[in-house]
Amino acid sequence: MTDAIATIETKAGGSFARDLWNQFRAHPGGVAGLIVFVFIVAAVFLGPLIHTIDPNKIDIRAKNQGPSLAHPFGTDNLGHDMLAQVMAGGQISLAVGMTAMLLALILGTFVGVLSGYFKRIDGLLMRITDLFLALPLLPLLLVIIMLFRDTLRAAFGPETGIFILIVFVIGVTSWMHTARIVRGDVLAVKSQEFVLAAKASGMWEYRVILKHILPNVMSSIMVSATLGIASAIITESALSFLGLGFPSDFPTWGRLLYDGANFLQINPSRVLWPGLAISLTVLSVNYIGDAIRDALDPRMLKR
Amino acid sequence: MFTFTLRRLLFAVPTLLVISFIIFALLDLAPSDPLSDLPLTIPPEVRAQIREAMGLDQPFFVRYLRWLQQFFVNEPLNIFEQITGITVGTGERMRVLSWATRSPVVDLIVQRLPQTLWVVGLSYLFGVLLAIPIGVVSAYRQYSVFDQIGTFVSMVGYSVPTFFTGVLLIVIFSSWLQWFPSIYDTNLVVNDWGSFILQVKQMFLPVMVLTLYNTSQISRFVRASMLDNLHQDYVRTARAKGVKEKVVLLVHVLRNSLIPVVTVIALGVPTIFSGAIITEQIFRVNGLGQLLITAIQGADIPLVQTLTFIFAVLIVLFNLIADVLYGILDPRIRYD
Amino acid sequence: ERGSDGELKILFWQAVSTMNPYLSGGTKEVYSASMVLEPLARYDETGTLVPMLAAEIPTVENGGVAADLKSITWKLKPDLKWSDGSPVTADDAIFTWKYCTAPDGGCAQSAYYEGVTNVEAVDPSTIKVSFAEAKPYPYSAFVGAQSPIIQAAQFKDCLGPKAPECTAANFGPIGTGPFVVKEFKANDVITFEANKNYRDPAKPAFATATLKGGGDAASAARAVLETGEFDYAWNMQVEPEILATMVAAGKGKLVTAFGTQVERIDVNAFAVDPSLGDKRSTKEAGPHPALKDIAVRKALSLAIDRDIIDETGYGEAGQPTCNILPAPDIYKSTDVDWCLKQDLDAANKLLDDAGWAKGSDGIRAKDGVRLSFLYQSSTNSVRQATQALVKDMWSQIGVEVELRNIAASVFFGGDPASPDTFQKFYADVQMYTNNFDGTDPEKYMAGWMCDKIPSPANGWQGENIVRYCNEDYDKLVVELGKTSKLEERAVIAKKLNDMLTNDVAQIPLIHRGSVSSHSVTLEGVKMNAWDSELWNVADWSRKK
Amino acid sequence: MVEVSVNGNAASGNGPVLSVRDLTTSFRVGGEWRSVVKDVSFDIAPKETVAIVGESGSGKSVTSLSIMRLLPANASRIEGSVKLNGRELLTLGQEDMRKVRGNDIAMIFQEPMTSLNPIFPIGKQIAEAITCHRDVSTAEANAEVLRLLDKVRIPNAKGRFGDYPHQFSGGMRQRVMIAMALASRPKLLIADEPTTALDVTIQGQILDLIKVLQEEEGMAVLFITHDMGVVAEVSDRTIVMFRGEAVETGTTDDIFNRGKHPYTRALLSAVPRLGSMGGRERPMRFPVIDIATGETKVPETEAGGVDRTKRPVLEVKNLTTRFDIHSGLFGRKSGAVHAVENVSFDLREGETLSLVGESGCGKSTTGRSITRLVEPTAGAIALDGYDVVRLDRRSLRNMRRSIQMVFQDPFASLDPRMSVGSAVMEPFVEHGLGSKAEARDKAADLLERVGLKADMMRRYPHEFSGGQRQRIAIARSLMLDPKVIVADEAVSALDVSIKAQVCNLLLDLQQSFNLAYLFISHDMAVVERVSHRVAVMYLGEIVEIGPRQAVFDNPQHPYTKKLMAAVPVPDPARRSIRRNISTDEIKSPVRPVGYQPPQRQYREVSAGHLVQV
Numbered sequence A: 001m002t003d004a005i006a007t008i009e010t011k012a013g014g015s016f017a018r019d020l021w022n023q024f025r026a027h028p029g030g031v032a033g034l035i036v037f038v039f040i041v042a043a044v045f046l047g048p049l050i051h052t053i054d055p056n057k058i059d060i061r062a063k064n065q066g067p068s069l070a071h072p073f074g075t076d077n078l079g080h081d082m083l084a085q086v087m088a089g090g091q092i093s094l095a096v097g098m099t100a101m102l103l104a105l106i107l108g109t110f111v112g113v114l115s116g117y118f119k120r121i122d123g124l125l126m127r128i129t130d131l132f133l134a135l136p137l138l139p140l141l142l143v144i145i146m147l148f149r150d151t152l153r154a155a156f157g158p159e160t161g162i163f164i165l166i167v168f169v170i171g172v173t174s175w176m177h178t179a180r181i182v183r184g185d186v187l188a189v190k191s192q193e194f195v196l197a198a199k200a201s202g203m204w205e206y207r208v209i210l211k212h213i214l215p216n217v218m219s220s221i222m223v224s225a226t227l228g229i230a231s232a233i234i235t236e237s238a239l240s241f242l243g244l245g246f247p248s249d250f251p252t253w254g255r256l257l258y259d260g261a262n263f264l265q266i267n268p269s270r271v272l273w274p275g276l277a278i279s280l281t282v283l284s285v286n287y288i289g290d291a292i293r294d295a296l297d298p299r300m301l302k303r
Numbered sequence B: 001m002f003t004f005t006l007r008r009l010l011f012a013v014p015t016l017l018v019i020s021f022i023i024f025a026l027l028d029l030a031p032s033d034p035l036s037d038l039p040l041t042i043p044p045e046v047r048a049q050i051r052e053a054m055g056l057d058q059p060f061f062v063r064y065l066r067w068l069q070q071f072f073v074n075e076p077l078n079i080f081e082q083i084t085g086i087t088v089g090t091g092e093r094m095r096v097l098s099w100a101t102r103s104p105v106v107d108l109i110v111q112r113l114p115q116t117l118w119v120v121g122l123s124y125l126f127g128v129l130l131a132i133p134i135g136v137v138s139a140y141r142q143y144s145v146f147d148q149i150g151t152f153v154s155m156v157g158y159s160v161p162t163f164f165t166g167v168l169l170i171v172i173f174s175s176w177l178q179w180f181p182s183i184y185d186t187n188l189v190v191n192d193w194g195s196f197i198l199q200v201k202q203m204f205l206p207v208m209v210l211t212l213y214n215t216s217q218i219s220r221f222v223r224a225s226m227l228d229n230l231h232q233d234y235v236r237t238a239r240a241k242g243v244k245e246k247v248v249l250l251v252h253v254l255r256n257s258l259i260p261v262v263t264v265i266a267l268g269v270p271t272i273f274s275g276a277i278i279t280e281q282i283f284r285v286n287g288l289g290q291l292l293i294t295a296i297q298g299a300d301i302p303l304v305q306t307l308t309f310i311f312a313v314l315i316v317l318f319n320l321i322a323d324v325l326y327g328i329l330d331p332r333i334r335y336d
Numbered sequence C: 001e002r003g004s005d006g007e008l009k010i011l012f013w014q015a016v017s018t019m020n021p022y023l024s025g026g027t028k029e030v031y032s033a034s035m036v037l038e039p040l041a042r043y044d045e046t047g048t049l050v051p052m053l054a055a056e057i058p059t060v061e062n063g064g065v066a067a068d069l070k071s072i073t074w075k076l077k078p079d080l081k082w083s084d085g086s087p088v089t090a091d092d093a094i095f096t097w098k099y100c101t102a103p104d105g106g107c108a109q110s111a112y113y114e115g116v117t118n119v120e121a122v123d124p125s126t127i128k129v130s131f132a133e134a135k136p137y138p139y140s141a142f143v144g145a146q147s148p149i150i151q152a153a154q155f156k157d158c159l160g161p162k163a164p165e166c167t168a169a170n171f172g173p174i175g176t177g178p179f180v181v182k183e184f185k186a187n188d189v190i191t192f193e194a195n196k197n198y199r200d201p202a203k204p205a206f207a208t209a210t211l212k213g214g215g216d217a218a219s220a221a222r223a224v225l226e227t228g229e230f231d232y233a234w235n236m237q238v239e240p241e242i243l244a245t246m247v248a249a250g251k252g253k254l255v256t257a258f259g260t261q262v263e264r265i266d267v268n269a270f271a272v273d274p275s276l277g278d279k280r281s282t283k284e285a286g287p288h289p290a291l292k293d294i295a296v297r298k299a300l301s302l303a304i305d306r307d308i309i310d311e312t313g314y315g316e317a318g319q320p321t322c323n324i325l326p327a328p329d330i331y332k333s334t335d336v337d338w339c340l341k342q343d344l345d346a347a348n349k350l351l352d353d354a355g356w357a358k359g360s361d362g363i364r365a366k367d368g369v370r371l372s373f374l375y376q377s378s379t380n381s382v383r384q385a386t387q388a389l390v391k392d393m394w395s396q397i398g399v400e401v402e403l404r405n406i407a408a409s410v411f412f413g414g415d416p417a418s419p420d421t422f423q424k425f426y427a428d429v430q431m432y433t434n435n436f437d438g439t440d441p442e443k444y445m446a447g448w449m450c451d452k453i454p455s456p457a458n459g460w461q462g463e464n465i466v467r468y469c470n471e472d473y474d475k476l477v478v479e480l481g482k483t484s485k486l487e488e489r490a491v492i493a494k495k496l497n498d499m500l501t502n503d504v505a506q507i508p509l510i511h512r513g514s515v516s517s518h519s520v521t522l523e524g525v526k527m528n529a530w531d532s533e534l535w536n537v538a539d540w541s542r543k544k
Numbered sequence D: 001m002v003e004v005s006v007n008g009n010a011a012s013g014n015g016p017v018l019s020v021r022d023l024t025t026s027f028r029v030g031g032e033w034r035s036v037v038k039d040v041s042f043d044i045a046p047k048e049t050v051a052i053v054g055e056s057g058s059g060k061s062v063t064s065l066s067i068m069r070l071l072p073a074n075a076s077r078i079e080g081s082v083k084l085n086g087r088e089l090l091t092l093g094q095e096d097m098r099k100v101r102g103n104d105i106a107m108i109f110q111e112p113m114t115s116l117n118p119i120f121p122i123g124k125q126i127a128e129a130i131t132c133h134r135d136v137s138t139a140e141a142n143a144e145v146l147r148l149l150d151k152v153r154i155p156n157a158k159g160r161f162g163d164y165p166h167q168f169s170g171g172m173r174q175r176v177m178i179a180m181a182l183a184s185r186p187k188l189l190i191a192d193e194p195t196t197a198l199d200v201t202i203q204g205q206i207l208d209l210i211k212v213l214q215e216e217e218g219m220a221v222l223f224i225t226h227d228m229g230v231v232a233e234v235s236d237r238t239i240v241m242f243r244g245e246a247v248e249t250g251t252t253d254d255i256f257n258r259g260k261h262p263y264t265r266a267l268l269s270a271v272p273r274l275g276s277m278g279g280r281e282r283p284m285r286f287p288v289i290d291i292a293t294g295e296t297k298v299p300e301t302e303a304g305g306v307d308r309t310k311r312p313v314l315e316v317k318n319l320t321t322r323f324d325i326h327s328g329l330f331g332r333k334s335g336a337v338h339a340v341e342n343v344s345f346d347l348r349e350g351e352t353l354s355l356v357g358e359s360g361c362g363k364s365t366t367g368r369s370i371t372r373l374v375e376p377t378a379g380a381i382a383l384d385g386y387d388v389v390r391l392d393r394r395s396l397r398n399m400r401r402s403i404q405m406v407f408q409d410p411f412a413s414l415d416p417r418m419s420v421g422s423a424v425m426e427p428f429v430e431h432g433l434g435s436k437a438e439a440r441d442k443a444a445d446l447l448e449r450v451g452l453k454a455d456m457m458r459r460y461p462h463e464f465s466g467g468q469r470q471r472i473a474i475a476r477s478l479m480l481d482p483k484v485i486v487a488d489e490a491v492s493a494l495d496v497s498i499k500a501q502v503c504n505l506l507l508d509l510q511q512s513f514n515l516a517y518l519f520i521s522h523d524m525a526v527v528e529r530v531s532h533r534v535a536v537m538y539l540g541e542i543v544e545i546g547p548r549q550a551v552f553d554n555p556q557h558p559y560t561k562k563l564m565a566a567v568p569v570p571d572p573a574r575r576s577i578r579r580n581i582s583t584d585e586i587k588s589p590v591r592p593v594g595y596q597p598p599q600r601q602y603r604e605v606s607a608g609h610l611v612q613v
């Protein structure tokens, strides 16, 4: 009888993903963020099909121009078309953001889950986390470039090689927060009875982790993911800002911003567009993260 | 609690040793060279002599052990002597010397600390002080206009990189309006009203940029934590007792909400000491961040090693402090 | 009148790390020390030697230099005083020599004392410097900002390995110059005050001076040219159009001086294919498959439009050049100018004639060797702009380029383990600036001799980065070493320069000047490329 | 007690303390207003105890919170009228309402664990209730707090003044809550399920305490519960709520003996009554009554017996499980929790052995030791041919096919992010017992067996009620065809009627699959109903074990007797009987290093009925 009551109250059917999407849609900031983000991604990847100027084409006669029909974002001091550069830079920045985030996420989740789940190695892993927090990024980057650049260049070509390096360095130095958060969540999830039930049914531990622990810490992981994209884009920008990072004919938003900073007064659009692109991307991604967190909030799932 | 702290402290020693070794090895491996900014006109033989004088020709382990001795024995003894005036032993011992300046690293750090504390520390403090009320009101009036705006501003605050806002602010306020200096004067001594105003002026822009960032981040934490607690049963109990709403909010909810926030704040303190590299660079505040970045660029290994190691110590220490604070603030947590 | 003009504010965007030029050879350290420490003689803005502590410049004619060129004798000005009031004597000079040559001292300027066998006091104010061999150009020890006299009394306990421990002395050396260090904050700011015992009672005009460090070139320029917060800023490596807008603000102006700096592209004589591993860029690797062809090298040089590079990256601070030895005037060759004007047609023709035919991808190749080069340089916005321009120009003659920029601390560092140093040159072409100190090019030109090629055998320590090897060239260098007459030396030096350019041992791009900016209210600045920029800071004053 | 008619205006001399008229409370859910309490009216006279009883979700708490106006202001709407001594509360200003709360009406909540602020000492929290309504000095307030703590029978009140909530057991915390509620001598005390989260023995203590205090203070009590036994014990009048409506109101006696509404009868029938099994040997199903018609849907029937000739499927010999406590600088062992000490029993096919005992006595640990979810310290366990204590990882996994667990919390024991279909199929798939399709067929079959529909497999746990979830958990445990099921408080968290259903289900399944149950519970009434044999645990040891009939009819050990006495009796006639239960907290099983547990002797009272001496 009470079963009947409960059944009345449940929404008929509806898969998990659809629920999630419905929750997500209820978050105006998240929806706005998603629209902006999709727009940026589309602009960056599809834009070059419309605006076909080669980003590395030099037209020295047309340098330092303001916005015009031919160059909607103006040109830089070598006569590169800024719109083409911003789009090309966006492709790299977004790709770096995504992949570095993924790497950081995988590492962070791995460490977080292990140290949350296995009490014995918790202390050790957390101290390793401390170590990585203390590691200076720049010397690490230099060392890694020295050790692996040529091998990677030989294997993947110069561009992909340096891409892998940068992504690796950013990923390897930014997983710690994810690890800490995931660890905390795992500690909470681990003590729930369904984990015990799974263990009691004779599942291998690793299967328990994969099928029960991980999905339940997903919400923090997703939030870390969105924050991770943002911080990876900013870190890459900061690396470019400090003069490391990609080769100079490889525009990224950070490098465009850095190179443009001095030209702010002559040609404000050089700073404005990449700066805006970085800020908007990070902002939209953060809003998406917020919405995902709200949507995945167990309080929302459990009535 | 005491034994917990003690045990963690004891455990910290080997941890830190390992960290120091790894950092040292990393720096040693790094291909940058302390002599790289010397003019190319200085011939190779002279360079070799300079290297030798720096001790660079010694094997890796010798250098590491020497650094350990200098850092863990000589420097503390030196500080001890300076404080007490008692001379221990001959009083002559090798201190950790920077390669670039040939002066004791610790002195450099002590010299840089004030600027960093003023600018980065103050903005952290402001950040915390602003974030708490903002977070509280945002959570209490969830989805209100204040909350929406606050959320947006704080999102912007930590989405827009400081190297963008910083450059923008300098051009607007230093170049066009000329309200604030674009260069931080570390020699300024605050001894009267006028110099105080100057100090405030030169700190304004960097502190503002960093405060915005810190406030944004911490207020998010406060808000989330407040929201968690606002719906707890004990809040209902307090209301059912007839406690005033203000007291419910500020005593019951806030106190509980601050527990996780305090640990987040504690974990953030080490970043004050690492300085805000980019912000310091942009506003030319010659603090610890700037010291570190010049040291890294100049491959000044003793300086980088010491700075990063001190940073590591702070991280480990504040991790511990965060845990201990948690235990103190939350009576339910009892380590041991 | 001394001290009447208040405070002088100088900005060095690379901060000064020590005031002892013997412990750090960095330009910024040498310049800042020159406000305090003085040599016996130094170069003026034209590159002429002028006496400082010395009463006059010794020459063979006035008997100061021995006829056999094996010794030089300096006389001090009368009544010279250190800033602490004690007299300057020949012993201080002797001590300075001992200080810099003491074993394990790591003296950065010991090259200035190379070949010096003895420094002795003839009398308290007369110093005799003896050389092991005849020195056609004996003005090295105690000459120029790099080799000033330090006070024996202050540094007497700082010899050899103890040198770095004398922090107080290194940060606040007692000198004879117009200023005295009041406070030194390493890598940050130095505060000076006027030297009460300076030999000219009317100077310096400023009572105090601060030398602030940190930031970047553009913001330093802004602080002088736009906001007027500082009086003088050094090394304005900023894109010309930015400087132009800043100058338009009317608060300051730019000053330029041309020394011997040449921005050049090195072309590697040896093969550098990564598959060669450790043999890369050494004789064992064999000649570079493409760059061994002079037609290719010449075409590369011809294809470059140096005017555009100058205009985008250097402006007033640079001039297109084909010379690797661009100054002083008597050494400057005027014979080679074939590369000054870009000539794409000629370059293409050269390559066509040499059999480098364009492939389907537009890249030239011959016998399976593609004209595809790795082009490395240090990280620096002007260099990266130049790289981009050159890449574009070379693409127009069917040459493909991969750019790489390496952190300066690595590129110019000598870490033998690093593959990225400019000495190792694991690239087809690379770009940087080099020059020589003072005005005499002998040592500089000797840097292209066969035995100066860096290799694992000499720990990659050799000046012949381009791995040029030409017997005729070596012979000429030896001859230069034996010639003491200035005019004859000049003829030989020019010949050497022309050989290098015509053989395209490297591609000179820009004769670079040093640019600094100073406030319009600052008077007396005489930009000097041969010595410290602050060489005449005693004469600076505030415009009334 | 004064008889007050339902529509209280016929009240004698003094009117009702609280008068609720047509109370309707709605919540805004997704933009729509949904009423969860509809037209509820009742009065409470001074010194009277009125109980509201009903299933979970029937609107009991919302009713009480509406009276207190503690619902979230922007998402709820309260209509009707609530008068306190004639004063309308619903239109009162915020500040005036605040003065009513805690002062005129006080409230105790269900969850003593979370209802106290964890970071303030309890003394301070009680004092706050005083100081926010009266202008008294701190010293006076503190003196008053001590008096209150004494009053709610907290031993050593002075010493515990500065303690924090987590340092108290659940029962003690509930006493603190009561002390807090009494602080301003309210006219009305609302107790919202004050004992639901507590142990039987503690529940008895708290009920007694409330009764005593009510008499002493002379206040009216609105008592909210879903437990008819509790209702019978405490209330003068009873309101039965069903889906937001008050379906029946009357004196408790009337409700119990002459309840008319089918729902009331359904509620009553589902209440396990201690002693109702007198004379029966085998477990018996609960009757289930249809709410709509009032007819008995499932009649009471006796369950199957046990074949005593076969070998037991589970034999436990001298099982001991201890948890080491480490402390000090180097984390040396400083003691141990003796959670399970020297426990022996056996279990046959088709048999239910119940483990009973108060919270923390080691019931769960025993269950987990048997499945090796915790490592036993000593002892031998033989399960279906496996030597459990000495298994390697692989055979342990196989062993677990023979023994499955069902846990207490139906909300926590299913992964919220896994569809129930996958959840049920999972063990089968993980053990590679067959294809996905086979797993699906089997899961569908089992879901139907436990009374759910196979097409629910695609739904997620949050779309099910607690009872349904527990069925799913049971279906999952059956997926591997186990011989033994450890049901760890499997029905404790469920509503009465659902509890009955799930118990019936368990009995059915036992018969069909010949399952052996290790039934862990602290609910004596349920245990009496479902088990063949009973073991009573106290501080990690079995103090009494034997056939159910023998233990219940003839309890020997003092602790067993105490447990029996604590069970509320769903008979209003026996209301005035007081138990005189001590106010002690539960004893701690923590022992220092080197502690030697005493050798225990057992006395056989009758066949198979052993008692510790």
Ligand SMILES: Nc1ncnc2c1ncn2[C@@H]1O[C@H](COP(=O)(O)OP(=O)(O)OP(=O)(O)O)[C@@H](O)[C@H]1O
Pocket (backbone or CB within 6 Å): D027, D028, D029, D036, D054, D055, D056, D057, D058, D059, D060, D061, D062, D063, D072, D075, D226
């Ligand atoms: N804040 C709220 N917003 C929306 N719906 C609510 C809210 N609080 C309660 N409800 C709904 O009101 C109904 C009645 O809830 P209530 O808490 O009164 O039940 P109850 O009888 O006290 O049950 P239990 O025995 O489980 O405590 C439930 O369906 C619940 O989901």
Ligand SMILES: Nc1ncnc2c1ncn2[C@@H]1O[C@H](COP(=O)(O)OP(=O)(O)OP(=O)(O)O)[C@@H](O)[C@H]1O
Pocket (backbone or CB within 6 Å): D323, D337, D338, D339, D357, D358, D359, D360, D361, D362, D363, D364, D365, D366, D522, D589
């Ligand atoms: N993993 C563990 N580590 C330390 N002590 C434990 C652990 N698990 C249980 N205990 C302790 O062992 C004792 C017995 O616990 P157990 O959970 O078996 O009790 P229980 O009878 O099931 O109680 P409840 O009715 O509250 O579930 C308790 O004192 C408990 O605190």
Ligand SMILES: [Mg+2]
Pocket (backbone or CB within 6 Å): D060, D061, D062, D192, D193
């Ligand atoms: Mg309720």
Ligand SMILES: [Mg+2]
Pocket (backbone or CB within 6 Å): D363, D364, D365, D488, D489
């Ligand atoms: Mg239990």
